[in-house]
Amino acid sequence: MPFEKFDRSRLEIFPLEQRVHDVDISVVKSLDDPVPPFSHPELPAIARDVVAARREHDATVLMMYGAHVIRTGNGLHMIELMKRGLVTHFATNGAGSIHDYELALIGRTCESVAKYISMGQFGLWTETGRLNDIIKEGVRDGLGWGEAVGRYIWEEKLPNREKSVLGMGYHLGVPCTVHIGVGNDIIHEHPNCDGAAMGEASYTDFLIYAQSVTKLEHGVFLNFGSAVAGPEVYLKALAMARNVARQEGRQIAHFTTAVFDLLEIENGDFSAAPPKSDPRYYFRPWKTILARTVADGGVSHYIRGEHQRTVPALARMILELDSAGK
Known part of the structure; x- marks a missing residue:
């Protein structure tokens, strides 16, 4: 007997204009806007490695980020790194693409989970659901999720497309x-x-x-606030890339990783994963990104701070250093 399935045709879906939003497009900061100050002694080393990866080695610089990075207004800083060729690949989770799309479409995003889950309305908004059709259209054309959504944002001329990471990624x-x-x-x-x-x-x-990870030798992997998708996707992709590199007599071992998150790691010692008896063992960015995958010759950094502080601070440092070297 087949198990009974939920009947989605019974759902009531409302337009976004009826939704109360917690974030609007004013949160997105330009490179000239004042941002909350942030400093960390390891930021200059990360910035130098990013510039060296691109200008000296033509290696991958990959930035993985959680949805909060978009909703805290960092899109234009990321786009500038994209324009200058200083980050070669951006990766996010599904929620990151949804916030990007909604900000591009209506200049607002982020509903109150507490409010709308009580009403049984959380997530059930007409315009956001159109993403499903956009993705299907992209698949018909052989596109991945990010490019399909970016194409729609750019080619449909959504009002805030130039502040969209996915839209500008498609354009560039x-x-x-x-x-x-x-x-x-x-x-x-x-x-x-x-x-x-x-x-x-x-x-x-x-x-x-x-494929981007195949060029990570002498490159940089940045992970901003993606505690599950970030390390897990990176781990499997690195295994695939190293498998092929080994067959070709190459290594993917000498690269830099940096994790930007809120967990406090005492004494700054993350060269080895904590023991399984320590609950922090299950913080994947530590054991995967900071310890295990750089054990053969890489360098890792951990920066504790809020994304609205860390992303602009690193981006502006990278851009300044790159401009000084020209």
């Missing part, structure tokens, strides 16, 4: 990939969600991501 030809978990995102609630298209689109992005 820079890969921006989206790595989902089935059932994780609000658009998976909608009747027009096609599981096959969703999986194909994100898996295409995974293969694009893995």
